[in-house]
Amino acid sequence: MTQNIYDNDEFFAGYSRLGRSVAGLDGAAEWPSLRAMLPPLRGARIVDLGCGFGWFCRWAREQGAAAVRGIDVSEKMLARARAETADPAITYERADLETLDLPERAFDLVYSSLTFHYLENLERLLGQVHRAAAPGGRLVCSVEHPVYTAPTRPGWITDADGRKHWPVNCYQLEGARTTDWLAPGVVKHHRTMTTHLNLLIELGFALRRIEEWGPTAEQIAAQPNLAEERERPMFLLIAADRA
Amino acid sequence: MTQNIYDNDEFFAGYSRLGRSVAGLDGAAEWPSLRAMLPPLRGARIVDLGCGFGWFCRWAREQGAAAVRGIDVSEKMLARARAETADPAITYERADLETLDLPERAFDLVYSSLTFHYLENLERLLGQVHRAAAPGGRLVCSVEHPVYTAPTRPGWITDADGRKHWPVNCYQLEGARTTDWLAPGVVKHHRTMTTHLNLLIELGFALRRIEEWGPTAEQIAAQPNLAEERERPMFLLIAADRA
Numbered sequence: 001m002t003q004n005i006y007d008n009d010e011f012f013a014g015y016s017r018l019g020r021s022v023a024g025l026d027g028a029a030e031w032p033s034l035r036a037m038l039p040p041l042r043g044a045r046i047v048d049l050g051c052g053f054g055w056f057c058r059w060a061r062e063q064g065a066a067a068v069r070g071i072d073v074s075e076k077m078l079a080r081a082r083a084e085t086a087d088p089a090i091t092y093e094r095a096d097l098e099t100l101d102l103p104e105r106a107f108d109l110v111y112s113s114l115t116f117h118y119l120e121n122l123e124r125l126l127g128q129v130h131r132a133a134a135p136g137g138r139l140v141c142s143v144e145h146p147v148y149t150a151p152t153r154p155g156w157i158t159d160a161d162g163r164k165h166w167p168v169n170c171y172q173l174e175g176a177r178t179t180d181w182l183a184p185g186v187v188k189h190h191r192t193m194t195t196h197l198n199l200l201i202e203l204g205f206a207l208r209r210i211e212e213w214g215p216t217a218e219q220i221a222a223q224p225n226l227a228e229e230r231e232r233p234m235f236l237l238i239a240a241d242r243a
Numbered sequence: 244m245t246q247n248i249y250d251n252d253e254f255f256a257g258y259s260r261l262g263r264s265v266a267g268l269d270g271a272a273e274w275p276s277l278r279a280m281l282p283p284l285r286g287a288r289i290v291d292l293g294c295g296f297g298w299f300c301r302w303a304r305e306q307g308a309a310a311v312r313g314i315d316v317s318e319k320m321l322a323r324a325r326a327e328t329a330d331p332a333i334t335y336e337r338a339d340l341e342t343l344d345l346p347e348r349a350f351d352l353v354y355s356s357l358t359f360h361y362l363e364n365l366e367r368l369l370g371q372v373h374r375a376a377a378p379g380g381r382l383v384c385s386v387e388h389p390v391y392t393a394p395t396r397p398g399w400i401t402d403a404d405g406r407k408h409w410p411v412n413c414y415q416l417e418g419a420r421t422t423d424w425l426a427p428g429v430v431k432h433h434r435t436m437t438t439h440l441n442l443l444i445e446l447g448f449a450l451r452r453i454e455e456w457g458p459t460a461e462q463i464a465a466q467p468n469l470a471e472e473r474e475r476p477m478f479l480l481i482a483a484d485r486a
Binding site for chain 2: 147151152153157159163164165166167168169170171172173192193194197198201206207208209210211212214229230231232233
């Protein structure tokens with residue numbers, strides 16, 4: 001089973017204070033890029049893998065989605081999602097994405113935001129995603145970028161001229177990386193760009209768009225601390241269609 | 244016009260001593276990965292963009308290619324290519340890839356090894372490549388990986404524990420990077436992974452396989468200095484088909 005760090009009290013308290021937890025989708029700097037990859041949502045059947053507080057589920061219904069199924073491993077997150085949702089077309093379900101079985105050809109959109117890097121066995125889940133996507137259906141997902149997840153000891157370094165660098169090592173060594181982020185001992189899984197993209201191609205997805213999120217000038221003006229994200233790619237966003 | 248650094252005497256002398264210049268395709272560590280991306284070559288019409296000494300052109304003919312056209316901007320490289328080739332089905336031509344026009348639907352394979360990062364305007368050339376590929380034809384190319392080309396001052400750093408890191412900065416800032424490699428003032432152009440892949444998708448290519456070359460255990464055993472290439476992705480290899 002994937003580490004369920006979101007049900008750790010310290011992690012959950014820290015996560016609940018992040019901009020994306022307080023302000024929802026608009027609190028996530030990469031959301032405009034991810035949103036631009038979505039298909040038309042009117043009438044769409046959607047599953048959100050790692051739905052968290054349910055922000056995307058509720059937004060998708062506002063855009064006219066027919067039905068949205070949110071899945072997450074965290075009881076704490078689902079409890080808040082349920083408390084903030086009053087819409088019978090949105091259902092929440094607790095499940096471990098490592099062992100999840102999805103119905104066949106059931107969804108026009110499979111959405112997943114910053115979840116896949118927690119999984120040990122992404123290959124199995126992507127197989128389920130392909131099976132669950134209707135013909136012509138789309139996967140839109142974000143993960144922490146491989147350049148961001150690779151380092152065994154992540155952290156900015158600043159050179160003599162004050163220029164920030166992101167030191168990459170162990171890029172080719174896929175597997176678990178343990179960091180102290182919001183709580184000690186958070187386990188994420190590093191995979192190369194190659195692995196993400198070839199898994200999708202081999203399953204029969206057609207890649208439609210790849211983004212390596214970086215902040216816009218407007219975002220940096222509003223939030224100067226985002227400037228460092230021009231130095232490295234932080235998030236990888238992928239849109240792929242089932243043939 | 245692209246900087247024609249290969250006709251610089253100092254650069255050419257240095258380049259001529261590299262393993263890949265002395266031993267040909269087998270002297271390039273990424274060659275086995277690139278070769279695995281090729282379509283069947285028997286009877287194929289091929290163009291090699293940045294053909295250099297013509298190693299690939301001659302090898303492709305040995306595999307049964309019908310005709311191979313090698314294009315390069317360097318007079319010095321083409322002179323050696325011509326001197327080492329006695330095969331009327333291989334033709335060499337000097338041209339600037341920034342302004343090259345290719346015939347329509349004329350090639351089953353467009354091949355390019357470590358050339359595209361010298362181009363200022365890759366978009367134009369890839370448009371020509373798409374136009375020149377026969378329906379079902381394939382592009383197989385390698386470029387220096389965006390993680391490798393990004394840094395404004397590239398160079399390994401070693402931490403207190405002796406671990407090597409590759410410091411990435413300015414990843415999101417595309418454009419020229421000037422380094423001293425074999426000769427001073429070599430200009431290469433940094434583009435993100437996003438840019439490479441989305442250019443191809445938008446032109447109508449279907450991405451078939453992406454590789455971020457890293458050395459195998461056997462390669463490291465034979466050439467221990469390759470071990471550092473496990474720390475960072477050095478080359479990006481792409482196979483894409485014209486629909």
